[in-house]
Amino acid sequence: MKQNLFAPFLLALAPLGLALACGTSAPDGPGGIDSLAGGSGSTGATTGGAASGESSAAGSSVAGGDPSPGGTGGGGSASTSGGAGGGEPGAGSGGAGGDGAGGAGGAVDSEGCPLTLEGFASVSGEGQDGTYGGRDGETVTVTTQADLEKYAGAAEPYVIRVQGKIAMSPKGKEISVASNKTIVGVGATAEISQGGFFLGSGVHNVILRNLTIGDTFVEGDWEGKTQDFDGVQMDTAHHVWIDHCHFHHIGDGMIDSRKDTSYLTVSWSILSDHNKAFGIGWTENLTAQMTIHHNWLRDLNQRNPSTDNVLRAHLYNNWLQRIDSYGNYARGGTNMVLENSVFDTVNRPHYYDDGTLVAAGNIYRSTSGDKESSGSTVSFFDPSDFYEYSLDPADQVEALLTRCAGPRPELGL
Template sequence: MPATSRNPLRLLRKRHTALTGGLVVAAVAVIIGSQMLPSSAANPVAGTTYELVNAKSSLCVDVPSASRAAGAQLQQWGCTDDTWQQFKLVDQGSSQYWLQSTNSGQCVDVPSGSKTAGTRLQQWGCSAGQANQLWTLTASGTGHQLVNVNSGLCVSVKDGSTSSAAAIVQDTCTTNNRMQWTLATTGSGAGSGATPAPTTTTSSSAGNTVAADGTGTYKTVQAAIDAVGEGNKSRVTITIKPGTYREIVTVPKTKPYITLTGTGPAAKDVLIVNNHSAGAYGTSGSSTAFVNGTDFAASNLTFSNDFDESTSTSGQQAVALDVNADRAVFTNVRVLGDQDTLLINSGRTYFRGGYVEGTVDFIFGGGTAVFDSTSIYEKRSTGGPLTAAKTDAANKYGFLLYKTSITGATNNTTQFGRPWGADGQVVVRESTLSATVKTAEPWTDMSGNTWEKARFFEYRNTGAGATTNSNRPQLTATQAAEYTPAKYLAGSDSWNPVTTTATSTTTAAATTSSSATKTWSNTADGFASTDGGTTGGAAGTTVTVKTYDDLVKYSTATSPYVVKIAASVKVPTYGYEIPVTSDKTLIGVGTSGKILNGGIILKAGVHNVIVRNLTIGETEMTSDDPDDKEFDYDGIQMDTANHIWIDHNTFTKINDGMIDSRKDTTNLTVSWNRMGDHNKTFGIGWTDSATAKITIHHNWIFNSNQRNPSVDNVARAHLYNNYLQNVTSYGNNARGATKMVVENSYFEKVKDPYFAGDTTASVSQSGSVCVSCTGRQQTVGTTFKPSDYYKYTLDPAADVPSLVRTYAGPQANIGS
């Protein structure tokens, strides 16, 4: 039964039964000698079937759409007494238990045995002795904590949400009631010993809620911080409702482990802002927010200083955020200002995703900071330096701009930075540089300090602003291994927030409510999941290959195989496309899997193929530039194939099409891929019929000319949450008899973002964002409703650039 069919009347009847009968049933269970769990609270009984009711939301753990598929991710939903919300407590010895779904027979499971807080839980086939499926129960509040034996983390509702469809995750165990669960017997009376459902809930996080409109515990952020006791040893999460908070916020040195979390749909919805400037308060004293307590974390909000530097001829510096503490983590946080926006004064700071903008030296200071997949924007039309590092000579690490996107208002004006101190240290690596970057000399001098004597480097940047010359020092591959996010942040205590969002090395209560990593289902989605689904080589043997001969042997075999590619495999015949056969999974091991100097072809009739987590390319022919017509070297070509999933790949330096989906290839999903710096990116068609069904979501297409994609004669094309950036010819182009649905995508500097290229095509659009775009944004004709064919979740369009820059392309936690 779909989740939308929940019946609230059944919930009310069932809760009444639990409240009036639970204690009596529990007493009976003791009398008859049933096995009881070691707990001081009312005790659930092994062998009994329960609903898991969250103490904060009063919603139940739920398997979406009553799925029986392994890998289905768990959510919370209004309790309905249906089998997909029922879990049997199965004794596994030593006070450890399975939570086994009545509907699917599968167990609540932590994917890949992850020990990372924020990892979303799933159902998976039960396996004896597998610790990531074993749970202990600890009395907490009016219910129990469900603690994973492998990770030591507790079952929780992500961010303490009270909304249906919120993710069920594992998180660092606290007394917060989002981690407290009532094991309530089902309405059928199948179990005995139920704990009564609570009639009211209390929550430590509810006591730390800020709302400008007065609906929270506090009206200001500072009031909530002031209420935290000094010298706290565990994390205190302060949730902030959407609104504007015009105040000065200070996190004292005596209050570590504070988390500020915005609860709005996007970071912009919670705005902490003021307008102090250096003229009245001094540069460091002008900040809107001061972070002085160690192990601070913030997520999903904005720090801003809206002082207008054009209103003054002196004292124009105006800081939005001053970080003066060690081990600070900012996830999906925006920092806005003019000159001197973000001061990293001391300690180590990690930015994951998010956005920073300013005009001059707007990332500055003597601390160490990593900006991972962050958008950095120079807002002054005449340009200026992004950074001003004052790194101490004894400190190897200053600022690392890693996989960032650097954009600005005017071409050839923006500089990476200048040395505030003689030994300033900055590396810009693997980032996408727009034409705003001053290509001839992107570093400059400051106050007698010359950039040549500072420690300024680049490494493998791409985009219109990327080039190499004598004024742009480059790291070698060997040197680059010493300048990674993990190296910058490790320090003497081996701190590593890159894979665990805000881990403290001094106490156990040290993670934020959201994770810096995501886990990924091994189950195809979109149209690849329909009409029987796409499983690749799952029915066959798993092999790991490191050579071309082995890759060809298994990927072209007649039997099913999961082929793990654990090295850079070079195709000896330049441009050759390996003819992969049916029932295959080709998957890169972490970020190590690459197919270079060649590509992949799926010929007529090939079906059930997964291509994941690979880097594919390096087949450019300079003699064929820019038309790419002479040498047909594609990344992936498909001709009348079906049930294909192309996921989390990077396509690079390919001569012809990065992806060509041809001749009615259908039941195709293309998701979370990076495709850029190219002429012909993603073409679909080469047919006169219109039978194909294709889903295209969460892809990053950048610095591209044509085919982004061109969608020719596709019966149903669903394009959502894609990020198109710097596209010169056209964006999403529906041609022939195509019916194309575009949802919540983000178009930045795109010509003709979405339109019907032929009068016979139909296009619908909803929720998308277009920034600095030109040309057609056209809807025409009648399309279709994607949710009639499969279930999917839309991310807000505003969040898409950060999401895909962070998570598109190969991921370290896939295939390993």
């Protein structure tokens, strides 16, 4: 299995100095505030843009630039304002634009926490060249449900900064998100309370980032039978990146990747205190491809995730803690590669049906029940044939996720 051996470098952070009023928009440069993709590889100066909104020449693997040329430095702000240095040539770092989406091993925040897109959401397919969200549109800041609904559902691309807590009405309301959107929380306190998001058929190129989503739980309905209040529901969407979020106390499913949703990456998020965490499937087709990495799933019951009929499912560096019913379930014909994860006080850590489940490098502590696999070496697919990724040692996962999972104070600023 290939690993990225280049250590992440710490990018200098600088304030933007942009004042964006609630419900108003301000255009940014090609990299864009919170564009999360670094602009296209050719938009910036050779050594990185000195002003916000510019990007380094290498761009990012997501935005069409080749991360390997790198560039030798860069101005701007690493996580908030377009390009910031791409690292030395050959380092594989790429330019980090917006909230940082350079090549594998690229952008980090001031605590060394990675901010880079990895996985199937970065891979081209279905007419979409990776996932970069609203990079090419204007940036708006919202503090109300009305403005969030307006911009999330617009036909045009937008980077939507969510500031503070937005309490949804009625309870359980799922905001419809159209294609080419970035919805990012401003700092670590942005919250969608008593609601969530819905991505319908054909919706693509969406980034949901740095948000706390929860409080739709209905008292007395632990099994979620009286309503369908999800944190994020996707029905045959594609190219979606859910990153650095915290899901808790949801009415039904925290994340439901339904039907033939594909090219999905869920990363650096916390799913906690609930019954049904992360359900995948509701389809007879075997076409979906997704990556689930560096997530902390704790104090949960089922669907952690339940992964039904996924052609290629890559799970790595996740931490499952205090799981009652079951952990990683490769259901139906799913083919799963499960690497360097930690199972701590988990019943039935992992098992599979008719597909394959390669389990390698995992740590099991106080577990019981199934630890099934079809082997420990790659069989059906090798993730490194599709994208580069940074595989951390399993014995470092708990400390890393304690420090870095969930919303980050420097994102979305």
